[in-house]
Amino acid sequence: MKNAIILFLLLFSSSLQAQIYVRVSDFESKKPLEKVLLKVNNSKDYLTDKEGKVRIEEESPVSVTFFLEGYRSLVAEFQDGYFEIELKPISISLSGVTVSAFESERPLLEQSAAVSVVTERDFNRFNEISPVNAFNQKAGVRIEERAPASYRVSIRGSSLRSPFGVRNVKVYWNEVPFTSPDGTTALNLLDLANIKRAEVVKGPSGSIYGAGNGGAISLFSQPNLTENRIATEYLTGDFGLSRFRFGLSQQVGEGGVEASFVSQKSDGYREHSAVDRQVFQLGGFFPISEKQEIRTQLLISDLDYQIPGALNAAQVEQNPKQARPGSVAQNSSISQQTVLLSLGHLYRFSEKTNNNTTVYLNTNDFDNPFILDYKKELGFGYGLRTRFTHDGELGGKSLRLIVGGEYQNGLTDAQNFGNRAGVADTVRFSDKLRTYQGFFFQQAEWNLNSKLLFTLGLSENFSGYEVDRQIDATRKPTGLQSRKFDPVVIPRVALNYRMNAFSSVYGSVSSGFSPPTIDEVRTNEGSLNFALEAEKGMNYEVGYRLGKEKFNFELIGYYLKLDETITTFTNANGVVLFRNAGSTDQKGIEATVDYALLKNSEGFVRDILLGTAYTGQFFKFDEYAKQANDFSGNDLTGVPKHNLVSRLDLRTSIGFYLNFTHQFTDKIPLNDANTVYQESYDLVNMRFGYVRKIGKFDLEVFAGVDNLLDESYSLGNDLNAFAARFYQPAPTRNWYGGVKLGLNY
Known part of the structure; x- marks a missing residue:
């Protein structure tokens, strides 16, 4: 009788666990992805096998976040059952890039202006001690460094009037005007840890960002x-x-x-x-x-x-x-x-x-x-x-x-x-x-x-x-x-x-x-x-x-x-x-x-x-x-x-x-x-x-x-x-x- 009770309790407790089976694959090739990290309820971790499969045994329902280098993270909620998940690779395609230039979130292909996007991936290609090299990868953009931490920003040649500091370029940081009302910008006050993404609008953009011929960042x-x-x-x-x-x-x-x-x-x-x-x-x-x-x-x-x-x-x-x-x-x-x-x-x-x-x-x-x-x-x-x-x-x-x-x-x-x-x-x-x-x-x-x-x-x-x-x-x-x-x-x-x-x-x-x-x-x-x-x-x-x-x-x-x-x-x-x-x-x-x-x-x-x-x-x-x-x-x-x-x-x-x-x-x-x-x-x-x-x-x-x-x-x-x-x-x-x-x- 005692063994029967124990067996019943085990079966009952196992029934409380979610029986969730997930297969993770590449969005484009449909091939399985190995070693995808699944963070369940923001606490327990699972990894997919060579076939992209994983079994989750947690109390239902569960919230799962998927992570894999080179892919976009994904958050999903599951009840019991079998699920197919496709992760999208981080794209270099312009058609997949959305920017908020001119206060309007649109795909870059729909933007009627020259906009360059600088991402964490760009910053991480260099030594991460300054924004100089990352920005200088972009056409029409140039940051000069006369001495360490002494920057001049040139968008289409706009550093002509900048013997020191940043002028004639409007800079915003997390939607705050970082450019002073006198027209100067102390960009060197920021570390790259304070910048995860940047959008550079090149050329006059006064319709949204006010005075300035150089552009806006x-x-x-x-x-x-x-x-x-x-x-x-x-x-x-x-x-x-x-x-x-x-x-x-x-x-x-x-x-x-x-x-x-x-x-x-x-x-x-x-x-x-x-x-x-x-x-x-x-x-x-x-x-x-x-x-x-x-x-x-x-x-x-x-x-x-x-x-x-x-x-x-x-x-x-x-x-x-x-x-x-x-x-x-x-x-x-x-x-x-x-x-x-x-x-x-x-x-x-x-x-x-x-x-x-x-x-x-x-x-x-x-x-x-x-x-x-x-x-x-x-x-x-x-x-x-x-x-x-x-x-x-x-x-x-x-x-x-x-x-x-x-x-x-x-x-x-x-x-x-x-x-x-x-x-x-x-x-x-x-x-x-x-x-x-x-x-x-x-x-x-x-x-x-x-x-x-x-x-x-x-x-x-x-x-x-x-x-x-x-x-x-x-x-x-x-x-x-x-x-x-x-x-x-x-x-x-x-x-x-x-x-x-x-x-x-x-x-x-x-x-x-x-x-x-x-x-x-x-x-x-x-x-x-x-x-x-x-x-x-x-x-x-x-x-x-x-x-x-x-x-x-x-x-x-x-x-x-x-x-x-x-x-x-x-x-x-x-x-x-x-x-x-x-x-x-x-x-x-x-x-x-x-x-x-x-x-x-x-x-x-x-x-x-x-x-x-x-x-x-x-x-x-x-x-x-x-x-x-x-x-x-x-x-x-x-x-x-x-x-x-x-x-x-x-x-x-x-x-x-x-x-x-x-x-x-x-x-x-x-x-x-x-x-x-x-x-x-x-x-x-x-x-x-x-x-x-x-x-x-x-x-x-x-x-x-x-x-x-x-x-x-x-x-x-x-x-x-x-x-x-x-x-x-x-x-x-x-x-x-x-x-x-x-x-x-």
Whole structure:
């Protein structure tokens, strides 16, 4: 009797367990997939066998998440029974890429603009200490690094007016305007751990993103809601490089939080080029109901980096590692501490109408001893961005309407002192600054038929700045001075024709408006250039896209006519100043080809992916005469005519991988007269490693080399430099290596 009871209890308990049989296969080839990780109820793990099969014995119903490298993760719920699951491989096809450019989520084939997408896979092809190499793979995009952590972003040549920092490019981070209202962007405050994906809109995009001829960059770093995870990584390399990261992802109800801390240090290739940066990020995503979602972000960044300064050709020949004379003695450097706090709210009025609003606050403490002076700034800013989206119909055809606005206000106490051996001396001038900008935007996307999409966008922009000089050369206040730019209406008109399921053509006409930044008006020598006019541009563009599963092709041509172009020059004291240069003609071609020679193969070599990106920039000064010099017809300063990037990615079945990148950059004119050029160069980078999943752990060991050919080049030059100090020598051949470890729990 006792044995019968025990048998009954065993049978009864086994009946409570779900009898679930799952077979997992490839979505395209339908072949079974081995070693797929199944995380059941976010706790217990299972692996598929050689036939792609697995039996799950857990209490029914169960929630299962499927993971396999090279495939998209999938979440499904099961009762008892037999199930067939197909995993989709991570696609290189344009037809499978969705972007949110112009505040409208659409497949890239339906976007009527030039948009480049930078993913984690792009970042992970390199050393992950900066965004430079990943962005520079993309046609029409170039990030220069004059010294470690000193970036200039060029979208279609827009770094012309950026002697330092990022200007004329609007940057957003998790839907927060990361570009200050004065038009500058401290991109170096972010670590790559704070960026999981980026979308680059190339050319004037004022209909949605306001003032700016260069374009817009949207950076995203959302919490991972599919798993609870702890991850850590460490990297070391030449020139005293070290980087440590710790991250945590935790589900909270239907939402989640994510935290990360990164510390990065290096001594630098050149004398006086060390970097020390710590970044903490805390983000949250909380669905309140089916109608509402809340997003939060906290970013704390502490950055210190030294500025070695530019050299002339003779100094580079003598010793490219040396700093500019005076840089060390005066401790030429930047120390910057920033806190950014944002709150986002999404409200769905119905299935067709929603509102997305983000507000933010930020503080900034900035110290900049330089050879000639010592600059201190203490700033506070706030702003918001809101948009309403409605999906309706017009004439029986679908119509999407987007309306919204953005406003930013910045207040800064700015003081310039003398610099005595790296210590702030007597105050030279002191200002209370206010910068503000805002705009309203409207956009309509109308499907004229199943293949033709018409887009009309408008924005109304206003901006200005105020300089209240408290102390000048006479040691007295001079009163409030201001400059207000008249409201400017910026239109954008575009058509996209979907030729078939995998190809499309588009054409667009858009205008841009870019007022001078406060740093271009208020110089380090104390002068105020209120006569500096805003740049105005008109862009004409056509493009063709072909996106199949193993082959992508994109070809874009454009013509940008820019009036009142802002250029730089340096006076005898080494102070960078700005002036309007008449007009410029900027004609360009961008071509991208991606091809999967092998993709998810069953052999030892699983993937072989090839890629090429070509940028042709044929930019000229149209009308540019200053005093006795006439530079009309010259090549635009700081812009290479040709740039070609080639990539090879290889992945094996046992976890070994190789990433190889070659970049050719054509010679670059360094002054408006076109009498000095940086010679062309070939840059080769390579990374190789091993990735493996061991139970609940993810392990990656990697190593790599930058500048494999040991080229002598400058990744960021000083333009129109006084005393011929044009060059900022970049590192020679250097190695790095590291390890990553993650735990899914």
